[in-house]
Amino acid sequence: MRHQTALAAAAISVGLAVSMSSPAAGTAAPPAPSPSYKVDRARAAASADRLVASGAARVHVSPKDKIVRRGVTAGAGGLQYVAYDRTHDGLPVRGGDFVVATDAAGNVLSTSVVQTAPLSVSTTPKLAAAKAATVSRGRLAKPSRVSAPVLTVLAEAGGRLVYETVVDGSSAGANARPSRLHVLVDANDGTVVQQWDEVQDADDDLTYYHGGSQRPSHIDTTASGSTRSMRDPNRPGISCANQSGTVFSGADDVWGNAGGTNMETACADAMRAAAAEFDMSKTWLERNGLNGSGGGWPMRVGLNQANAFWNGSYANFGRNSANTRQATPTDVVAHELGHGIFQNTPGGSGGSNEKGGLNESTGDIFGALTEWYLKEPRVTEQISGTTALLNYDPPDYLVGEEVDLVGRGAIRNMYNPSAISNNPNCYSSSVPGMEVHAAAGVQNHWFYLLAEGSNANDAANGRPNSPTCNGSTVTGVGVQKAGRIFMETLNLKTSTWTHGTARRASLQAVLNLVRVGKATCTDFTRTRDAWTAVSVPAASGEPTTCTS
Incomplete structure (x- = not known):
């Protein structure tokens, strides 16, 4: 009763602030598949607004709060995610955001809320x-x-x-x-409470990682008169440029020389990987482009560092420490653009150090998903009578193994994170404060167990056995379904994101998918088993049962 009274004092803004990207002139996105359901975004928003205004949802509103609806994100099977922010006494509230999930018709399925109590704090500072x-x-x-x-x-x-x-x-x-x-x-008192960096780093064209000079790999480019440019006409926003931001262009549609130090070749690799991630997101995850609004992001090559990074607007790629290969294999490109996906789901990318580790893991997961979607071969062929190893980036659960960034092979291992730099396989109280790339190990390990299980027994094809932290045997659901569960988990993300809230949201995500026929209760059990197998404990308020 007290909760309903407080909510009645809060204003609910019904104006949407949805960011939409406009395709460049002359471009067109690939046609969307015809779903078996009709999405009603307006009804989803209205249903979520009524739920919040009724006081039935535990969103912990105080009399000085104002709730503002920010947008509606589409998910798999017609799922809709209505995101809200709040202000308190006119000030923005970090951690006060929440998400309401509905089905295609706008029927409310669940809420994702992290805030635990109504706010009651003076908004007058003592520090200048x-x-x-x-x-x-x-x-x-x-x-x-x-x-x-x-x-x-x-x-x-x-x-x-x-x-x-x-x-x-x-x-x-x-x-x-x-x-x-x-x-x-x-x-x-002037103490630093939190900090985070928007810049996330990685530690018929001739590509280096997609067939080399012997097997040219096609990329989509844009024609303007007699000039071709490295802008994807079918995937708005995706382009590749040099360090000054000038998109590569030329008189023909042949790019690079398949060499590891050639910048056009690096861009051809990047464009190929970005297109695969865009298509994977649509086909496997039912996401509308990388940014959720039908578009992607620019990329740059030629960074003179053994590094690659996402800066909030574009992905930038360097080279390995030996300066023999560019950092543009499939998983590295998809990793950096995966930071963009994390940023463009509810809750954004800002927050705690622990959230930073989950962000790094998200990049690794999208790298693996894109490799498995592209599924390039592991081949050695006879060419003109000579045995030649063709360069490809075949699917696995290693990160950056093809570029050999610092001369030690892969930079992370998802099925056994501790094999590289003793990164953690299992969650513990030390993980939230760890360096973010190391901390990525826990969620990476969870994703591998969810996708492939603990006894995949197929190391020759990138799917080895994986140890569990509790000695259990975990059965996987397959990489495509694991990706879908993870994507719907991100659609429930809030600004304060931890391993515990990710576990809780993933279980709710499976229940939402069950409601729309995209998952089963077996998937619910396996998702929970995978979290338990990496020692992430049950979170307060998480779902405990599933009914088909």
């Missing part, structure tokens, strides 16, 4: 904004610009007042990388 800016500037080695601090409420218990500041610049040293660092400074 200028002091917060100074603290934030000191968190980056070479700052070039500091934004004006914005007062924000963190949804921790009854709330915490902070300044959020964005610091642009770079790290120090010969291999300095760009940075766009978000820093949250306590508005009362």
Whole structure:
């Protein structure tokens, strides 16, 4: 009763703020498959609004809160995800966002809420904004610009007042990388509460990773008069450029020389991988483009570092430390664009260090999904009487094994994360504070067990056996279904994302998929078994039963 009274005092905004990308002139997206259901986005939004306004959903609203609907995201089987933000006493609330899931007809299925209590916090700071800016500037080695601090409420218990500041610049040293660092400074005592970087790094055309000079691989390019350019006409937004952002173009449609140091070849590899990820997302995951609105993102090659990164707007690719190959194999390209998918699902990419690890794992998962969708061969052929190894990036659950980024083979292992740099196979209290690429191991291991199980016994084809943390035997659901479950989990993501909330959301995601005929209760059990097998404990409020 108290909850309903508080909610009645909050305003529900019914204006949608949906980001839509406009295709470039003369381009057209591949035709969408005809579904067996009719999606009613307006009814989904209206049903979610009524649920929130009724007080039936436990979204923990206080009298000073305002709830604002931000958009509706489409999922598999006609599932719709209505995302909400909130303000408190006129200030943005980080961690107060939530998602309401409906079926195609707009019938509410579930909610995803992380905030645990109504907010009750003073919005008057004791610390001057200028002091917060100074603290934030000191968190980056070479700052070039500091934004004006914005007062924000963190949804921790009854709330915490902070300044959020964005610091642009770079790290120090010969291999300095760009940075766009978000820093949250306590508005009362000046301590740094959280920080995260928008820039996420990786540690008939001639491609290097898709057949080499002996087996040219086709990429889609755009014609304008007598000039061709590396812009995909069928997948809006996808293009490839040099470091200054100039898209590669030429008088013909032949690109590169299949060499590991040629930039046109690097772009051909990147375009091939991006197109595969775009098509996989549509065909396997029923996502509308990489960004959820029918589009993708630009890419650049030629970064003079043994690295690749996503900067919030485009993916940038360097080369290996030996300077013999560019960092554009399928899984590395799909990893960086996978950060874009994480950013463009509810809850965005900003947040805690633990969320950063889950973001890195998301990139690895999309890399694996794209490799398995493309399913290139593992071949050695006789060409002109000579045995020749053709360059491909066949599917597996290793990350970056083809580029050999720093001379030690793969940079991460999903079926046995501890095999590389002793990254964790199992969740523990130390994981949330770990370096994010190492922390990716736990969710990577979960995904492998969900897809292939613990006893796949097919190492020759990229599917070896995998140890479990509790000695259990786990049966997989297949890589395509595992990808669909993971995508629907991301569609329930909130701004405060942890391994526990990911586990809870994944179980709810399976139940939603069961409701629309895209999963079974067996999938529910196997999803839960995989989380338990990597030592992620049951989360408060997670579903415990499934009924078909």
